[in-house]
Amino acid sequence: MQKLLFLGDEAIAQGAIDGGISGFYAYPGTPSTEIMEYAQKSKEVAQKGIQCKWSTNEKTAMESAIGMSYTGKRAMVQMKHVGMNVAADAFLNSAITGVNGGLIVVAADDPSMHSSQNEQDSRFYGDFALVPILEPSNQQEAYEMAKNGFEISEKFNVPVVLRITTRLAHSRAGVSLGDKKEQLKIKLPKDPRQFVLLPAIARRNYKKLLEMQTSIQQASNDSSYNKYIDGNNKKIGVVACGISFNYLMENFDGECPYPVVKVSQYPIPENHIQKLRQECESILVLEDGYPFVEKQLRGFFDEGIKIMGRLDGSLPRDGELNPNIVAKALDINIVEGVDIPEVVKMRPPSLCQGCGHRDVYNALNIALEDYEPGRVFADIGCYTLGALPPFNAINSCVDMGASITMAVGAADAGLVPAVAVIGDSTFTHSGMTGLLEAVIKNSPILVLISDNFTTGMTGGQDSAAKDRIVDICKGLGVDPKHLRTLVPLRKHHEENLAIIKEELAYKGLSVVVAQRECIQTVIRSRKKMGKNK
Amino acid sequence: MKKDIILAGVGGQGILTIAAIIGSSAINKNLYLKQAEVHGMSQRGGDVQSNLRISDKPIYSDLITKGHADMIISVEPMESLRYLPFLKKDGYLITNTVPFKNIPNYPEDEEIYAAIDKLPNKIALDAEQIAKDLGNVRSSNVVVLGAATPFLGFAIEELEGGIKSLFGKKGDELVEMNIKALHAGYEFAKEKIK
Ligand SMILES: Cc1ncc(C[n+]2csc(CCOP(=O)(O)OP(=O)(O)O)c2C)c(N)n1
Ligand code: SF4
Numbered sequence: 001m002q003k004l005l006f007l008g009d010e011a012i013a014q015g016a017i018d019g020g021i022s023g024f025y026a027y028p029g030t031p032s033t034e035i036m037e038y039a040q041k042s043k044e045v046a047q048k049g050i051q052c053k054w055s056t057n058e059k060t061a062m063e064s065a066i067g068m069s070y071t072g073k074r075a076m077v078q079m080k081h082v083g084m085n086v087a088a089d090a091f092l093n094s095a096i097t098g099v100n101g102g103l104i105v106v107a108a109d110d111p112s113m114h115s116s117q118n119e120q121d122s123r124f125y126g127d128f129a130l131v132p133i134l135e136p137s138n139q140q141e142a143y144e145m146a147k148n149g150f151e152i153s154e155k156f157n158v159p160v161v162l163r164i165t166t167r168l169a170h171s172r173a174g175v176s177l178g179d180k181k182e183q184l185k186i187k188l189p190k191d192p193r194q195f196v197l198l199p200a201i202a203r204r205n206y207k208k209l210l211e212m213q214t215s216i217q218q219a220s221n222d223s224s225y226n227k228y229i230d231g232n233n234k235k236i237g238v239v240a241c242g243i244s245f246n247y248l249m250e251n252f253d254g255e256c257p258y259p260v261v262k263v264s265q266y267p268i269p270e271n272h273i274q275k276l277r278q279e280c281e282s283i284l285v286l287e288d289g290y291p292f293v294e295k296q297l298r299g300f301f302d303e304g305i306k307i308m309g310r311l312d313g314s315l316p317r318d319g320e321l322n323p324n325i326v327a328k329a330l331d332i333n334i335v336e337g338v339d340i341p342e343v344v345k346m347r348p349p350s351l352c353q354g355c356g357h358r359d360v361y362n363a364l365n366i367a368l369e370d371y372e373p374g375r376v377f378a379d380i381g382c383y384t385l386g387a388l389p390p391f392n393a394i395n396s397c398v399d400m401g402a403s404i405t406m407a408v409g410a411a412d413a414g415l416v417p418a419v420a421v422i423g424d425s426t427f428t429h430s431g432m433t434g435l436l437e438a439v440i441k442n443s444p445i446l447v448l449i450s451d452n453f454t455t456g457m458t459g460g461q462d463s464a465a466k467d468r469i470v471d472i473c474k475g476l477g478v479d480p481k482h483l484r485t486l487v488p489l490r491k492h493h494e495e496n497l498a499i500i501k502e503e504l505a506y507k508g509l510s511v512v513v514a515q516r517e518c519i520q521t522v523i524r525s526r527k528k529m530g531k532n533k
Numbered sequence: 534m535k536k537d538i539i540l541a542g543v544g545g546q547g548i549l550t551i552a553a554i555i556g557s558s559a560i561n562k563n564l565y566l567k568q569a570e571v572h573g574m575s576q577r578g579g580d581v582q583s584n585l586r587i588s589d590k591p592i593y594s595d596l597i598t599k600g601h602a603d604m605i606i607s608v609e610p611m612e613s614l615r616y617l618p619f620l621k622k623d624g625y626l627i628t629n630t631v632p633f634k635n636i637p638n639y640p641e642d643e644e645i646y647a648a649i650d651k652l653p654n655k656i657a658l659d660a661e662q663i664a665k666d667l668g669n670v671r672s673s674n675v676v677v678l679g680a681a682t683p684f685l686g687f688a689i690e691e692l693e694g695g696i697k698s699l700f701g702k703k704g705d706e707l708v709e710m711n712i713k714a715l716h717a718g719y720e721f722a723k724e725k726i727k
Contacts, residue, residue, distance in 0.1 A: 334598060347636055
């Protein structure tokens with residue numbers, strides 16, 4: 001059968017389609033974005049009427065998916081790892097409500113922080129919620145898990161976490177597709193109060209979830225995704241989770257001399273791990289993320305069999321694994337190429353030439369020359385690159401939406417005026433509630449919304465804020481006299497500077513919206529227009 | 534047959550076109566393939582690379598082991614050097630010589646060329662000039678690919694096939710243009726390794 005060349009993300013999307021999904025729900029975030037983008041481009045998705053519009057943030061995505069599951073249809077939520085924090089309230093409670101139609105939560109982790117603020121490991125969320133976790137080792141498994149995950153979810157009446165990392169998400173390989181399942185029909189929960197988490201019901205549901213744990217554990221023990229692969233050399237037994245299995249096999253051309261437990265479904269398969277412990281003198285745990293399995297195997301007193309991994313220094317404590325790191329842990333000598341010559345300089349990412357954020361910072365930096373430095377709270381998006389030279393314009397980037405509320409807190413402390421810089425998509429993601437807070441307090445802050453009509457950093461997805469920002473601000477109660485707009489172009493520099501200066505001087509809340517389309521989306525739509533001509 | 538290839542460049546330069554042509558040539562030949570790409574933050578003008586692995590046997594790792602790459606194909610000279618720890622002792626470096634200067638401390642061109650020159654196996658070519666002479670600067674990537682052809686383990690016709698599968702839908706003109714670019718790079722490299 002002809003294999004299709006799929007990114008891990010694309011394999012997941014196609015797997016979900018073939019598994020009978022009725023709704024994809026997501027907010028963009030590297031490395032999960034391409035799942036939704038694949039669905040949006042798929043003719044099959046359009047023909048089958050599968051929902052594939054972007055959500056405003058991860059929490060709304062998660063809740064919409066729970067809503068679809070409630071009706072008896074199958075749904076998938078996709079997000080980057082930090083999105084799990086935003087969705088956590090809904091996610092953890094969805095384990096208590098249980099599901100009706102199958103529900104898969106794809107959490108795309110980013111060890112080494114290629115495009116993220118941290119490298120948190122979403123397996124902890126799965127464990128926290130007491131639900132099964134699937135962690136594919138390759139694109140084919142990613143396809144199968146997305147397809148079969150719905151049934152696992154329905155069988156155990158819980159959402160299922162599908163945990164991937166950047167490397168799998170953004171790597172292509174051949175995938176063979178299987179049969180296709182039909183979408184399910186609407187069939188509401190048998191118990192009309194299943195999703196009503198009043199304490200009395202929640203307690204009952206939670207007990208059910210706890211009782212289900214034995215079956216969930218048994219499913220891991222029996223899972224075809226987990227394997228015990230024997231080897232002759234019992235000095236070390238290797239536990240290889242997810243994609244790390246490949247790095248191990250790469251070093252031995254597929255024939256590892258040590259016994260190996262391949263883990264791709266959690267809870268950890270007790271049967272295989274027990275056997276490994278009995279057979280081997282020591283255990284090496286390979287996992288692309290936090291020492292999640294390693295900690296469980298060690299336990300508090302750590303008095304059992306010798307365990308090697310990220311905690312004892314056999315592997316680095318942080319960052320992504322790769323074949324060389326795994327080789328080193330196994331004492332395999334690899335001759336590397338020559339060192340990087342000194343002439344090679346770092347080339348950090350930077351704002352595109354002609355980007356409107358540049359003009360915003362050029363004006364803001366000058367306007368702030370009259371004040372002590374250190375008062376600009378920014379947010380997450382392309383404009384975060386304003387932290388780097390030549391701008392050196394911002395003092396914070398913590399989590400989406402934090403700019404406005406951090407400015408409020410700093411102003412409360414007396415740092416006046418404080419400035420918040422936030423993008424349009426980030427503003428609708430989680431800046432609006434913060435702005436309401438600033439309105440209510442009339443905080444002496446300037447909120448600068450750098451509106452480029454798109455979600456630039458993640459590749460230009462439609463922004464929920466498009467053409468709505470000013471109205472939203474008005475609706476939230478921003479004083480129209482201090483709600484100003486400008487066009488961030490060099491030719492408007494003087495008037496923009498004047499506007500920002502005036503609003504900085506105002507002793508209450510002001511909002512300045514800088515409006516100019518992202519250069520990349522301009523180029524893309526021009527190209528498209530050219531083609532249609 | 535097994536080739537481990539590192540593709541290098543700067544975000545926005547389009548190294549993925551080269552990957553896609555090699556990729557579809559490999560698929561046409563029923564080979565196994567894995568290709569790790571960089572998406573996200575670095576695409577904004579930062580350094581980007583792609584690990585492309587082709588083999589007639591199943592491939593495990595998405596990442597190439599340091600010291601095991603058969604070649605580095607780069608569309609930018611400084612970027613070609615960033616991945617030297619990955620290159621085998623007898624591996625080849627194939628690079629465009631036209632620098633992309635978007636950082637203030639970009640080194641002197643001569644320093645970079647000297648570092649490239651020190652390597653035992655290299656092909657360095659002004660792919661932009663060659664592409665310009667052919668009438669389309671935008672195909673300079675494919676010129677670089679052409680220069681890598683002698684080391685790729687594909688016949689040039691097979692790569693032409695890859696170009697056809699990839700650009701066929703977009704019209705014959707584009708296919709022809711890219712095939713010309715491929716040959717121009719190929720001729721340059723053949724001359725060099727004679
Ligand atoms: C909770 C969370 N979700 C998603 C992301 C990924 N992300 C980073 S920036 C960004 C888009 C920002 O868009 P916008 O605010 O409009 O700024 P732009 O990049 O367009 O300048 C996204 C989705 C994240 N870092 N955190
Ligand atoms: S992608 Fe758009 S918003 Fe991001 S730096 Fe480039 S022009 Fe600016």
